[in-house]
Amino acid sequence: MPNxxxxxxxxxxxxxxxxxxxxxxxxxxxxxxxxxxxGPSGSGKTTLLRLxxxxxxxxxxxxxxxxxxxxxxxxRQLRDHRRxxxxxxxxPLVINQLSVHRNVLAGALPGWRWHQVVxxxxxxxxxxRVAALLRRVGLAERQWDLAGELSGGEKQRIALARALxxxxxxxxxxxPTSALDPTTSGDMVRLFVAEANRLNATxxxxxxxxxxxxxxxxxxxxxxxxxxxxxxxxxxxxxxxLDALYEGSRERG
Numbered sequence: 001m002p003n004x005x006x007x008x009x010x011x012x013x014x015x016x017x018x019x020x021x022x023x024x025x026x027x028x029x030x031x032x033x034x035x036x037x038x039g040p041s042g043s044g045k046t047t048l049l050r051l052x053x054x055x056x057x058x059x060x061x062x063x064x065x066x067x068x069x070x071x072x073x074x075x076r077q078l079r080d081h082r083r084x085x086x087x088x089x090x091x092p093l094v095i096n097q098l099s100v101h102r103n104v105l106a107g108a109l110p111g112w113r114w115h116q117v118v119x120x121x122x123x124x125x126x127x128x129r130v131a132a133l134l135r136r137v138g139l140a141e142r143q144w145d146l147a148g149e150l151s152g153g154e155k156q157r158i159a160l161a162r163a164l165x166x167x168x169x170x171x172x173x174x175x176p177t178s179a180l181d182p183t184t185s186g187d188m189v190r191l192f193v194a195e196a197n198r199l200n201a202t203x204x205x206x207x208x209x210x211x212x213x214x215x216x217x218x219x220x221x222x223x224x225x226x227x228x229x230x231x232x233x234x235x236x237x238x239x240x241x242l243d244a245l246y247e248g249s250r251e252r253g
Contacts, residue, residue: 004031004169004202005084007052007100008129014047021047023226024061029202031169034193036213036234037206038242039223048223049172052204053085054078061188086201088192090175094161096148100139100158103147104130107162133159133161137191153184160192164199171196172207177212189213209249210242 007029014021022044029052030036037045047131049061054070073081086107094103105126122179127143134140137157140177142150147158156176163171168175171238173192177185196203205213220237222230222245230237230245246252 004200005065005081006067006068007170007202009048009061010064011191012051012058012063013060014051014056015059020226022051025228026061027221027228027231029204030200030253032200033204034196034217035202035203035204035217035219035221036209036210036217037204037221037223038210038230039245040251043223044226045223046174047226049174049204049206052170053087053172054081061221069134082252083166084169085164086166086171088156088159088163088171088173088176089176092152092155094147094155094158096146098147099144100134100147100150101127101130101143103131103158104161104165107165129165130161133164136164136195137161152167153180153188156180156188157191160188160195164195167199168201169199170202171199173207174204175201175208176206185209186212189216190213210237 002085009011009025009027011024011026013024020051026050027102036044038049039045047056048180051058054063057071068077070078080175096245108126131140131143134143137160139161141155142154150158171192176192177188179190193203193213203217207213214234217234220230220232221228222241224245232241242252
């Protein structure tokens with residue numbers, strides 16, 4: 001299994017016309033790091049995650065994985081990088097009309113040849129692999145149910161299994177529990193932290209609920225108005241830091 005990549009932003013920024021999503025930012029994310037991204041909505045957390053994953057291209061500066069610029073990667077190299085990154089979002093993005101099995105399997109499709117993709121539409125391929133993942137996320141009995149029959153928390157578990165099917169070396173979670181009740185949210189946090197530990201993967205979690213994950217991280221990066229205004233070891237972050245970061249916002253959890 002390949003090692004987790006060393007991720008670096010060198011004065012990387014992202015603009016849309018006159019709107020700046022992320023100001024020039026320089027950061028290093030070492031392999032195996034456990035990082036929480038915090039800050040008010042619109043502060044640049046999602047933009048930062050998408051730049052690291054290669055879903056967005058920086059409009060200035062550079063984004064690198066193991067020393068190679070994402071902007072100069074070939075399409076195949078970029079696909080390989082994205083396959084090493086598993087994403088978990090606020091919206092689980094499941095297709096309600098498909099089975100849980102096929103929703104999870106969708107996470108593997110980008111790395112398949114065309115005939116494998118076609119076969120997956122007609123036969124329940126890799127059923128044992130998917131079943132093993134569903135057992136890990138507590139959905140062992142739901143593999144052949146329609147995804148639309150499951151609750152919101154269960155759909156997030158489908159999304160986690162989908163993200164894990166490629167054994168990612170980086171797990172990027174973008175406010176994955178913000179729509180869940182506190183009990184379900186806590187269960188999900190423990191689950192994706194446990195999976196990151198199992199895979200020895202780098203973990204980056206964007207959240208307003210720092211308290212839920214604080215014991216499982218080693219670094220807190222705070223963003224406000226597209227700029228990094230806080231970057232400390234998790235143990236050193238105090239209430240004054242968070243008060244300043246969220247000043248004027250009611251989103252702090």
